[in-house]
Every structure is written in structure tokens, then in C-alpha cells.
Amino acid sequence: MENDQNFEERSSKVLGQSFWNDQYIANTTGWDLGQVSPPLKEYTDQLLDKDLRILIPGCGNSYEAEYLLKMxxxxxxxxxxxxxxxxxxxxxxxxxxxxxxILGDFFSHEGEYDLILEQTFFCALDPVLRKSYVGQMKKLLKNGGKLAGLLFVKEFEKAGPPFGGSKQEYELLFGNDFELKVVESCYNSFDKRAGTEMFVVLVKK
Structure with missing residues (x-):
């Protein structure tokens, strides 16, 4: 996402359905890696239960889903x-x-999942929605269910999206509702994101 120069002047626009649909129509999808994210690939490789109920919100082109099906x-x-x-x-x-x-708004989605995978969805949301994000994740996950994926640990020079943050911020944001099982710097990021990501595995309390 950070390499898409077309995001420069978007901070004043509403980040709703029209905004995101226009990005796919125009193919201005600089956040798209063109492949499964290496950290998520490695994480899902160690999952033994192939019947896990998995949700990918803000799924984009869904390379992770392709890989999960293949596995x-x-x-x-x-x-x-x-x-x-x-x-x-x-x-x-x-x-x-x-x-x-599913075509729909994550924040009004209903269901129950064992695992939710995070890949450039959180960072695409206006930060005012972050508490709502945590609440909806908690609502959608079963007791003991996991939210796993990547969060940016940097502040972007240009107005978002993407929107960044810090480890301390994320620990405070998720700590009341989730066990912070893994919150660590990502050692196997996609090359262009090296040093800017952390991998998290958060377990619903």
C-alpha cells in the first residue's frame, strides 16, 4: 500500500464503498503484493485443522484465499x-x-469464525474506527478464536490510507479483549515492507 503514489491526496475523501471500488476499477491498488503475504503463508502452513472457519475481511484480490484452498x-x-x-x-x-x-461492510457482518486473517485491512481504515474494529473482531470470533496477521509499525509521511501505528498503541487497543499471544517484529515480510510490519496472533478472551 505504501508504494501507491495515488493515495497522496485521498485523506479528505470518504473511505467508503465508492472510494475502494474506484481503486479496483482504475487498478490503483499499490497495496497489492501480487502473491500471498509470506508471513501469512508461513502461519497458515502450521495450521493442522483444515476445517477451521476462516474469514478474510477487506479481502482484496485474495491471494491468501487461493493459497488456503491449495492447502x-x-x-x-x-x-x-x-x-x-x-x-x-x-x-x-x-x-x-x-x-x-460476500459483498458487504465488515462492521455489519454476522457470523462466527475460528480464525480471522488480517492483511492490509486494519491499515486501510480511518483510525477513528479502530475501537469498532476490535469490537467487531471480538463479536465474530468464537471464544478462544484467533485474529492473526500483519500490522504496520510506522507512521506514514503522507495522509492515509494507509494508516500506521506502534506496538504500544496496538497492545493498548487489543489488550482488554484479546490475549496477546504473539506481538513481534516481522522477520519474513515481503521485501518492500521489511522493517515496517509486526506479526500478531491475538486470542479472544
Whole structure:
């Protein structure tokens, strides 16, 4: 996301459905790695239960979902607010019964999941939504369910998105509702994000 120069002047715009849909139509998706994120690949490689109920919010082009399917996972849900993207995903995965693709707002989504994967969704949200993000994650996860993924540990020079933060901020934000099982600097980031990410595994209390 940090390499997309087209994000420079967007801070004054509403980061809603039209905003994100326009990015996919125009292909101004500088946050897109073009592959599964290496830290999430390594994390999911060690998961033994292939029937875990997995949600990927703000799923984008969903390389993580492709990888999960390849590895035999059977219960994957994707949600995104951008209609054009969702239609592409429905076409792409139309022959696979193990994946559900949802057009909708994460904050009004209902369901219960064992695992939610975070990959450039949190950083795309206006920081005023962060407490709501924590509350919705807690609502969607079963007791003992996990939120796992990547958070930026830097402040961006230009107005977001993306929006950054710090380890201390994240510990305060999640600490009341989640056990902070893993909160550490990411050693296996995608090259262009090296030194800017931390990997977290947060367990719902």
C-alpha cells in the first residue's frame, strides 16, 4: 500500500464503498503484493485443522484465499465492500464450494469464525474506527478464536490510507479483549515492507 503514489491526496475523501471500488476499477491498488503475504503463508502452513472457519475481511484480490484452498482448507469466507472486486472474485472462485464471497461492510457482518486473517485491512481504515474494529473482531470470533496477521509499525509521511501505528498503541487497543499471544517484529515480510510490519496472533478472551 505504501508504494501507491495515488493515495497522496485521498485523506479528505470518504473511505467508503465508492472510494475502494474506484481503486479496483482504475487498478490503483499499490497495496497489492501480487502473491500471498509470506508471513501469512508461513502461519497458515502450521495450521493442522483444515476445517477451521476462516474469514478474510477487506479481502482484496485474495491471494491468501487461493493459497488456503491449495492447502486443503474447506471453510473460507471473504468479505469486501467493493462490488467490482467481489464480482471478479465470484467468477474466479465459482467452481470451488469451499469458499464464500460476500459483498458487504465488515462492521455489519454476522457470523462466527475460528480464525480471522488480517492483511492490509486494519491499515486501510480511518483510525477513528479502530475501537469498532476490535469490537467487531471480538463479536465474530468464537471464544478462544484467533485474529492473526500483519500490522504496520510506522507512521506514514503522507495522509492515509494507509494508516500506521506502534506496538504500544496496538497492545493498548487489543489488550482488554484479546490475549496477546504473539506481538513481534516481522522477520519474513515481503521485501518492500521489511522493517515496517509486526506479526500478531491475538486470542479472544
Amino acid at each position: 486443503g482448507f474447506t471453510n473460507i469466507s471473504l468479505i469486501d465492500i467493493a462490488p467490482d472486486l467481489v464480482e471478479r472474485l465470484k467468477s474466479k472462485f465459482k467452481s470451488d464450494p469451499h469458499i464464500k464471497i
